[in-house]
Amino acid sequence: MAEYSSILLENAVEELSKLPGIGKKTALRLALHLLSEETCETEKLANALLKMKHNIMLCQRCYNISDEKTCAICSNPHRDENTLCVVADMRDVLAIECTVSFNGLYHVLGGVISPIDGIGPNDLRIAELVRRTQTETINEIILALPATIEGDTTNYYIYKQLSEYKGKITVISKGIAVGDALEYVDEVTLGRSILNRTVFTQK
């Protein structure tokens, strides 16, 4: 790497290149861009990052990230309080919100059971989920965890923990993706999608 003429620039590049997917070259481009912009642009960026990091908290009800004690989804009166979607991560909340297909509330576990990563059931918010089924009126719990061994294990564990829960427990469907050509789908997915076939309905 070339000798930078400025340690300040070097530090900024160093910090930027710690971000995922940002290499030294991209970091340098970003730093030089900030240098060429107005000072207030860099201040706005730095302040937005600091404010986010210092002030963001987890919603007391669903454990999604939030600016208040209760997040915007949980406090929205237009959402269906009786349906709960259980997800591993706050990213999954955003992904499901993008689909505009779900109008209920969420419960963010904070991961899935994964002994190899040292994550056991007690590291996740499963007890909190059980408590919600006791204190809230929930008609359906949708398990929307990743389609991995760990996700399946967590689904099963949650199912066992919810033995006293009287409502419906469902799981999101697995199968071939919309737009997929059959020849390129992996055999496990294709096999399962045949086993889990649904009745064809004319629309």
Added chain:
Amino acid sequence: MAEYSSILLENAVEELSKLPGIGKKTALRLALHLLSEETCETEKLANALLKMKHNIMLCQRCYNISDEKTCAICSNPHRDENTLCVVADMRDVLAIECTVSFNGLYHVLGGVISPIDGIGPNDLRIAELVRRTQTETINEIILALPATIEGDTTNYYIYKQLSEYKGKITVISKGIAVGDALEYVDEVTLGRSILNRTVFTQK
């Protein structure tokens, strides 16, 4: 775009996505990465950016970015003070430093003459270059400006301005890039590289 559950996150994503080559999705990934890291990581990043923006200055001699009044290159006693490389931009200094092929000093113009962008000769540090040829002992001035119409115009303008300068004025060579297959080189470059052919020497 999905409704974020946090305005703070939204602001951070907004600011990050103003950076060149960073879209909303990448910005979100970066913001969530910072949220999952220690607070000190975000603070280090924000401080590095602010410090860079607030404290960086231009070298009084070559106008490269610098932490001090005179940059690390200009104040390095091992560099050849008698050879000056004229570049458009501080990025070009880094690019040339990366080649480890040049041991002289630089002069950063701050752009090239480009009437269409409203940049005239007086917006560049050409008068400062002329002054350096009068106050410093310079044997050779290497013009390393972009190989564009604007670069050529600027080369010619500088050449005219340096009419009283007695040293050598050279320009970096243009031709096919190392590793290029002839069939993919554009015809102007290939034509010029034939016109500007050099004597073959066995190494």
